[in-house]
Amino acid sequence: MLSFPFSPPHGTAVADRGCHIGNVVRFQEVLNSMKKLLKTFFLLSTIIVFTAPFAYSAPHTITFGDTTNYWTGWGNGEDDNTPTVGIPNLTGGSAEVSSGGYLTKVTMTQDSANSSYYGVLSAGDLFIDTNANKIWDYFIDLTDWTAAGETNPNPAARNYSILSVALPLGDKSSNPGYILSGTDGANGWAGYNIRDGHPVAVDRSAVPGTPTGQNVQFTGWTDLYDESWSFTFPDGVIFLGGEFAIGWTVNCANDVIYETMGNPVPEPATMLLFGTGLVGLAGLGKKKLLKKGI
Ligand SMILES: [Ca+2]
Ligand SMILES: [Ca+2]
């Protein structure tokens, strides 16, 4: 440093030293930029660490009621204002969600007197719309019949395959692939009044569904009065999203469940966006370094 202004032995040496100083200055700039980048990185890491436990909530239970008489688009006119045609009177239930946002259990409840008519009732398939966009994403094929009627056998207590599907909710003018309940006094319901023409199960000859390789454990449907029925799902199979819907009814569709629920767990897309932001920031830092001559 001291010798620089006094004894430049020749031109090239000056140029060399000038270049040298230039490098030192650049190195300092790079060092500063790297420090800034590291600061940003640690700040963001801290934010991630401290917000992560809040982004994914603990396992929770969402209760639902029975607020609809029929699936949207599936009114039949005559039964639309009747919450329950005879029995059973479904009352709602609960959906249990894991800390990762996956469905782990659905419980259905009912409140109706025991009745000999239970002998003709049987459970329909369970439908799950994971983002409440009116397209069913999964169904549990509890039924092994191809037409609804008083002789439908009961689904036993056992494991049932979880099938993935992209089945529109649809409407009665364009049935996208359901087995319908039937008709008052006909189509398997001689002597009975029912909720006519409502989806009760998937018509697997039209919509086979894709097995996920995972099973749900159903508590079984009997001819006796049951207070509730439940479906237990393995964690990590059905991701629910911010909003989801559940549909279920019986073979006569006398009472129908179609409930949409909000889920406090954020969708992975939110985390993905956050991640993309981080990568973007890192990229910005690198660009700055490049501009400064690295
Ligand atoms: Ca009801
Ligand atoms: Ca859906």
Ligand SMILES: [Ca+2]
């Ligand atoms: Ca009817």
Ligand SMILES: [Ca+2]
């Ligand atoms: Ca209902």
